[in-house]
Amino acid sequence: MFKKTTLGGVAGAFAIAGAAIGMTAVSAQDAVAADFSGKRITVIVPFNEGGGTDSYTRFMQPYFQKYLPGNPRILVVNKPGAGGILGGNFFQQRAKPDGETVFALSTSTISNFALGDPRVKFKLNEFIPVILSPRGITQYVRKDLGIQDEKTIKAKIEKMRSFTPDELIFGGKTPTSGGLNLRVALSMLGIEVKSVWGMKGNGPMALAFERGEFTVNYDNTLSFKNNRKKLIADGIAIPLYTLGVVNEDGTIVRDPALPNVPHFMEVYEAVNGKKPDGDAFEAWYSLYQMSVTMSKSWNLPAGTPKDIVEAYRTAAKKMLEDPDFIAKRDKMFGPYPQTIGDGAFAIRDAATTLSPNAKKWLGNYVQARYGVTLGK
């Protein structure tokens, strides 16, 4: 009996000590706003260590430590799972609007949200973007197809159309993962490919392309230029088109990282004599916003006070002007303009919403071709 009481007593002591320390932490917290002195800021990366979003986040981490008021310690916490959904749900549920929790976002999480994955419990369209980083995408094919011998864009596409799907093998993760916009684009041009699913990422896909097992492939333009140097130098990879980037007045222009390669809209116009339109185009354009314009970003929870948001934006702007950052930015951010400020909201809305017609079109597309049903 005595023993039990003591156990309870010790338990109580532990609890009281814990509670007391907790209280002091609370009162310290609401003292000042937009000053992060002595704080630990957590950036949630909903992917594994070493991935694209992780590297992006860790690249920016020291600059935000330097430029946020009070020089807080910034921790990167990886919470991988379900294409960013686990991390997103966690952020939605736990993050307080106090600027101490940031969510790093990438294409696959946005597309899971926009395509209506039933597991999504977060409201991405309410997050407040701090910095949006676009990244171009390049579609390329193997030299064995011989399109490099054709002179005009139109002739190249005609040549691509002349192949059977068994000759145009294009790998991917799953039907609704990142490569969907490239498949839709190819379909819009009348090019039919054979999709081979179950690939684990762009690295293994590029390797299969190099082995000649895939004849069609894509990469983000920066990694195409930096990581596929040998493929380009040996003339094995022939760029077909890039997806281009959106400029300030909202039109799609050539990818500044590969300015000599035409972009998809240009190619479509050259082949069809008019700009693309209709539900298919609308669906493609939404997917495009997700994967190019809002490729990577940092976000704060809904309802974060204005002064905190401004503190983050200022830090981001200072980062872009930091000479050290400027010297290193090329490999991570490329020549693409970064969006900081209210302009980010419009991009966020465009990337996170799919019009009912576009969604219906896309649902039919993946159902008819791949036998997969989209979420609601």
Add this chain to the structure above:
Amino acid sequence: MPEVDFFFQALTDMFTPTHLFFLVLGTMLGLVVGILPGLGGIAGLSIILPFIFGMEESHALSMMIGLLAPTTTSDTFPSVLMGIPGTAGSQATVVDGFPLSKRGEGARALGAAFTASLFGGLFGAMVLTGAIFAARPIILAMGFGEQLLLIVLALSMIGMLTGTSALKGLATCTFGLLLGSIGAAPATGEFRMTMGSIYLSEGIPIVIVGLGMFALPEIVDLLRRGTAISETGKLGKGWFQGFQDAFRNKWIVLRCAVIGCVVGALPGLGGSVVDWIAYGHVVQTTKDREGFGKGDIRGVLAPEAANNAKEGGALIPTLLFGIPGSGSMAILLGGFILVGVEPGITMITEHLNLTFVMIWSLALANVIGAGLCLALANYVALLTTIRYALLAPFMIMLIFFAAFQATRDWQDLIALLVMGTLGCFMKRFGWSRPALLIGYFLAPRLEPKIYQAAQVYGWSFFERPIVIVLLILTILSIYSAWRFSPNRGKTYEQEGPHGFGNKRPQLVFAGAVVAFAVFALIDSFQYHPRGAVFPMTVSIISLALSIPLVISIIRQKAANAVLYDNERGLAAEHNEYHYLGWIVGMLAIVALVGFPIGCALFIFIFITKKADGSMLRNAALGIAGVSFLGIMSHFLTLRYPPGLLQTVVDMPWWLGG
């Protein structure tokens, strides 16, 4: 010969003080994360990534390589001494290493393991030096078909790891394959067998399956025995004997180092099974197999030589193609980007100096790591002479903490409890845990490769020469598993665990395995054919193996290989439910007050109940254990699972807030 110049220039660079400092710093960290169960190179590298930024390239690279290299050396400590794999790479080391510790030969096993590790690591570095120039065509020759057959060959190694009943072993393997296909289907993204759980949609994390299979069952078993780990209470002869063992078996060490390099370098397999492949290989190729699983030193040498050699091998595709061969290599690549090095062909054209710095770092880190481990072996082995009830609560806290790092979700803890319970009963009824683990690990690799090979090649893939060679090797491997099975024609005593007796407990367990296969089969009906065919086929095979097994168990009237219940002949005060109950109790406290406070309480209560001693000391032990975790979490920037209390009261992170 500019290459040679670079080679020696890099060596000279290595011995500048700053370089050595970063290398040794990395090595030390690597040793620490390797020792901690469940944490490995991935955790270690993510600690140093924030500091890498802005460092000089070659310093950063030697620190990262220095960290990766010794994790598979120091992970041997918990594997051999506690029966808990320090990282996934040393699971096979447990099989023979831990029985050696129990026999009081822990220091010898460590000595042998570190010597083999050292050799493996140096061998890996040597191969990397040549391979960096020559391996490109070999890696490019490994298409989908070749990768598929490589996985099948690895799967055939299970033949050597089935335990006494081949039927049971193969049934376990299919069970593992089914467990591994829980979650998003690789080809369609459909969520299989998740029962609506978001957590399961990514499958059960590998770390958790590993800890559940090997760590928890060992802890429960040791607690029930109620002694120190070393049953003799002694240490036996020191590490020098192990050193000699390694030399006596130098050809095994060499062969396994080759296996480690090859498996690490070739795409498709992933490094985590390399230890099992090496272990299976050594059992296959030696004549006297009787001692394996009971403390044969060769069972320690093989996986340890292989898992260190693997790192050198895995660096080949990482450096040459920028394609990571393993999880830790993926973070290494992330680090490359932070310091501004793009892996790929430029590693031998523009950055040859850096490549050689990495190779020398790999070699030196292995020497430093193995040297330090050898020096510490005799002292650390003393842990095996401590009464286990004093160690157990700390080990439980550590492995649950490690499990939580898998996805940082409370369900990680539940998953470990479930997997650990499964592991306990598999251990009790003689279901091969390695077979389950290999099946589990290979399922998500096997399935997409089947589709990819079929879609790209059709039947023509059987015409590819490397495929044919691998196919012949697979057939040989299966044949030798059947022909040289250590259990062939063996008879069993009525007195042993294979005796005839109360069959109900094992029938219930075998019935549960059958039920799971039925569940998987029914579940598979609802998916697209590309998402359904794999679980459907495997569950039918699983039923074809496990139903006859159940019938066989029912019909046995005398001692037989299929009958196994470790409970027979084990005199223990408490059954396994008792200690599993303690663990459930710990989770309940943690759910209430959060991880740090909950664990401190758990350690205090457990030691007070199970080992006595002054309550003041036990409270101090509880606080000390949690403080250690706190310091570690601070440096590793890790988080704790929160409890109910944390949702009510705002607390600092080190109390679980």
